[in-house]
Amino acid sequence: MSLWRQLTRGLGALTRGAAADRDLTDEVEHYIEQATAAGIARGLTPEQARRNACLEVGSTAAVKQEVRASGWEAPAGTLLADLRFAWRRLRSEPGFTSVTVLTLAVGIGATTAIVSAVRPILFQPLPYPEPGRIASVHEAARDGSRMSGTFGVFRALQERSRSFESLAVLRAWQPTVTGGETPERLEGQRVSAGYFRVLGVAPALGQDFRSDDDVSGGARVVILSDALWRRRFQADPAIVGHSIMLDGDPFTVVGVMSGGFENIPAPSAGIWTLLQYGTNEGRTWGHHLRTIGRLRPGVTFEQARGELTTFAPDLVRLAAAADGFFPGGFILTSLHEEVIRGVKPALLVILGAVTLVLVIACVNVTNLLLARGVQRRGEFALRTALGAGRGRLVRQLLTESVLLALLGGIIGMVVAVLGVRALVALSPPGLPRVGAIEVNGAVFAFGLGIATLVGLAFGITPALQAAGSDPHRDLHLGSRRSAGGHRRTRSALVVAEVALALVLLVSSGLLLRSLRSLFAVDAGFETTQLLTMQIQTSGHRFDADGATDKFFADALDAVRRVPGVSSAALTSQLPLSGDSDEYGVRFDPPPPANPREGFNTFRYAVSPGFFETMGIPLRSGRLFDEHDRAGAPLVALISESLARAKFGSADPLGARLQVGPPSAPKYTIIGVVGDVRQQSLALGEASAVYTTAAQWWFADNAMSLVVRTGGGPSLLTHSIRQAIWGVDRDQAIVRVATMDDLLAASAAERRFALILFEAFALAALVLAAAGIYGVLAGSVAERTREIGVHSALGASRGRILALILRQGMSLTILGIAIGVVVAVVATQTIVAMLFGVSRLDLVTYSGVIVILGGVSALACSVPAWRAARIDPAVTLRAE
């Protein structure tokens, strides 16, 4: 009740200030009247009575002040007055205010956006119970690189290891689901039964996999992701226990994961089935599995590593006995480390870059506030002389700074929200945990906290300086005189700004030139007007290789008949698409230059016409033709670099080679073709062997179609798809993309980093220019009188122009010199992201220096021009 009164009356006094004031005046006035009347009644003259009454009451203003100060609203009123005053001040200087607010907004916004994006990836634990115990296990190749695991090793570890509570292996699985409107190729995983237990999660509906089912020939069961369950099965809870058709076989749905489940090891996977390997099959010792495990509570990674090492000699023997291979060591890391391994360096560099932007923004704001503090010396001196206390002045300035910071913070949040959206939209496919990126509360608070701290820190310096100075002297000097000490601080800040901007500009320049040189790389084939897609066969009709071959041949014929198609061909793996199908190759007789067996040779099974369609040049011999079919003599083509590596200057034509196991057939080399970039434009010198699909020793059940078109390649997508479905309605067509799309995607990570760096560098450039401009403009304003005297004494406009320009450019040059030194050191962090350009690239450095110099000259020229136009008569009269 009384609290309510306190609140309403107080608010009433605040909002109806004038009316409340009138009432109070009236009441005091009435008091005096009554006292006067009482005096008259006692026999005093009216004048005497009035005088006595006034003496008794004292100053009306003081009484009112006393009453007003007693309520809670008094300090609030001061705050409001401070805010109102600050707002008026800021509005009266729109240039200063908008530059400061925008500077803060860019700094805070960019930092918040990047931290929002990077935090869940790098710094947040994985979204599983006790994620620190989840480990990733690789076999360590002799050169220290990671090798995929084998089922044999997994089983051995499962039996022997005491360090792990549970272990699991997984591999990709892409079943085609039928029974709906269109067949759909799903992204999934084959996992051993303990997979979800390693992660520490269980299905939300139904049950987890049972170990009894995870045997060769066990029950066909699947677990669905929440997203797939909703999209394909209308979120029907009754689906559990029913079967769905995958690749022509019925699979029983045993569980559905919860909507919050994030499948970190393979983010795109939405369906899981059991691995169901036997212990004595060909694939038992194939290196194609990923292994993860959950450590027992209290077991450290170091202990687990130690234990794994003790198993190694035994595993080498075990593998060799089964005609398999174990390299002799393990690499054990936490799953989190493993997931972020590829992106961590780039993300840290980006985090560093955005920190630079924030630092530049803060330096800029400090500079602006310092300059403003100097210009307002006169004002503060006047207010001190009029009785404003030191505390009151400090509070006023702090209010202004915090108001600025908050305005900057609010706009910065808008920048952050838009920035995070842009980041997610631009993020390269390899970025893990993109789904977890959002501007969350903590990061929002982080941004606002920075804004306020920045405001307090920068607000307090000029406030203390202003409050601590002698009002008499300052008033006397006026506000337009020089202030040497500040100018030096601010010059130092500008130098720092220019140096930091140069570091960012050089980094983004190097990345830009890397991307340029990357796209200048010859892919080895004609990339324009090339449409690609993958056709996948599924179902028992294709159990016989003949059926597969016939389907692909018919489909290719159908595609070639589509109007607008110039030529078309099939290949088992498509360059730059992420395919990576590598084999070991042996030559017979052993080649002269390097007789040892070569690993890591890309194997392509193609249709005749592939080289003509792709535009891969023939170096010697002949290409495939229609006669190279099954039953004809086995022939192969090899790539230029393989020919050079194995045969040197000798002629490889007529030599024979064997791809894969010793039992594989031997092919005669009939030609050498140009090199093709298979994995990415950055990785060259790929050894490759080509055979016709008809002569390869098994039928690939997924083939990529490449189509050379006359016009825009993507226009033909629909008619080509219809042509293929005209041959067989049930086959999935996926990964439709033009080769230009694939090229862009292969450089997605570099492009992502480049876009961010370009944005940061641009912001840094603008901020640095604003900083130079601010300092020079402030300096010109302070030195108006000095400049006026100069020109009164006969200095020409040209000289004054040169004076100011020299002042600005000397700061720039010093900043550039320092920046170059810093950049030479700092660019070490981005060496891994560079391609075809040195981190000391002269062109980049000189280009950046020219840009930075030009922009700062522009920023200098405006205040210099203003200084040159100062009229000495006006200046001197104003004194």
Added chain:
Amino acid sequence: MDDPSTDVIQGTLDMLILKTLSLEPLHGFGIARRIEQISKGVFKINPGSLLTAFQRLERAGWLDAEWRRTETGRRAKYYMLTRSGKRQLEIETSDWTRRTAAVARLLKAEG
């Protein structure tokens, strides 16, 4: 200064105002005048403290205020006791009586 009047004892002004208003609604000068008269000039009221006290008591909900016409037709702010003001007066009165009795006993024991 040979003025015999003293300032009101710290903390009793509120009680004096409440007591004065328990008889009838009054305006500010009337209250000051009444306190001076009844205390036979012992207490002299400072107008600033008085008006501040009015605001405090009003916000506490013990007083209500109303602008009325005086006999001379002038606008004046009259204060009156609310029900919770009456209760507060009782509390303060008994509290005061208890304290002064204790102080009196102490002084007597000393003598």
